[in-house]
Amino acid sequence: MPPIQILAIVASLLFLLYISRQIIKGKLREEYSFVWIFSTVVLLIFSFWRDGLEIVANALGVYEAPNLVFTAAIFVMLVYLLHLSKVASRLHQQTKTLSQELALLREKLERKD
C-alpha cells in the first residue's frame, strides 16, 4: 500500500471521528452533518479502492480521472454553499422577528401610562 493511500485513509477516518465528536458534543446539528459524513465516506471508499476512480471516470467518459474529482467536488461545494446561504437567510428572518417581538413585549412591560 503506497504512503499516500495510507495517508488518505487515516485523514478520512480522523475527519469522520472529528465530525462524530462535534455531533455528540452538540456543536453540529445532524442535518448539517449528513453532507460531511457522506463526503468522508466517499473519500474512504476511493482511498481503499484505488482503481475505482479510473473505472468511474471511464464509465462516465471522462478522459482524465482527476478532472472528475475536481468537477464533482466543486459542484457539491457550490450546492452546499447555496444551502448554507438559504439557512443564513432563514435565520436572519427569524432573528428579526424575534427581536421585534422582544421590543414590543418589553414596551408592554415598561409601559409608562
Added chain:
Amino acid sequence: MDKIAVIIPAYNEEASIAAVVADVHQASKEAGVHYWPVVVNDCSKDRTGQIISELPCTALQLPINLGIGGAVQTGFKFALLNGYTHAVQVDGDGQHPPVELLKMYNYMNASGNDVVIGSRFLEGKGFQSSAMRRFGIKYFMRLNKLLVGVTINDSTSGLRMLNQNALKVVSKDYPDEYPEPEAVILYVKNGLKIGEVQVEMRERQGGVSSIDGVRSVYYMAKVTIAILYTYIRLTFR
C-alpha cells in the same frame, strides 16, 4: 377619533431625538389631531435608548441592530397591535418637520389613499438635496413607473403615512435595507392606493447620511435588484 402613531426610527440620534419628539407633540397640539411619537431605538451605541425612555413617547428598544426597514416595521407592528388608525414614518434626524403631517393626513382623508408619501419635488420648495441624489430619485421614479405604472416623484422619501390596510401589509412583509423605493412596489402589488403630497423638508439636524460616495452606487444597485425581485415575487406568487 383617529390616532396616528408617529414612528421615529432612531440609530445614534441622541443629539436630535428629544427635539423631534417635542416637535411631534407641538404639531399635535397645533393641528388638533392625536399624534403619538413611537421611537424605535435600533440598538444605538450612544444614549438614544436612555433618552427616549425618559421622554413622553413610546420607546421600542431593539436588542440587536436590524437596519432601518426592520426598525420601522417594529413601529408598524406596534401601531397595528395597539389600535392606531394610521402610522406615519418620520426620520429621527429632524429632516421631516412634523407640522407637515397635517397636510398628509388631510390629503389621505380627502383622497382615500392607503399610503401618502410626503414628497420634496412636486413644487420644488424647501431643502432639495444634491444633484447626484436627485438623479437617483429620477431613476427610481422611471423604474417604478415602468414596472407598476405608478408615478412617485420622490420614492426615496421616508416620510410616509399608512392607514390600517397598508399597516396590515407592511407588518407581514417589509424590506430590511433601504426599504423606501422597494416598498412602493410592495404597496401597489398588494392593491393599495398611493398618493403623494408636497411637503417641505429641512436639512438634517444631526447625524450623518448613511448614503454617500461609493455607497450610493451600492445603494442604486441593491435597490434596483430588490425592486426587480419584489416585483417578480409578488407578480408570480
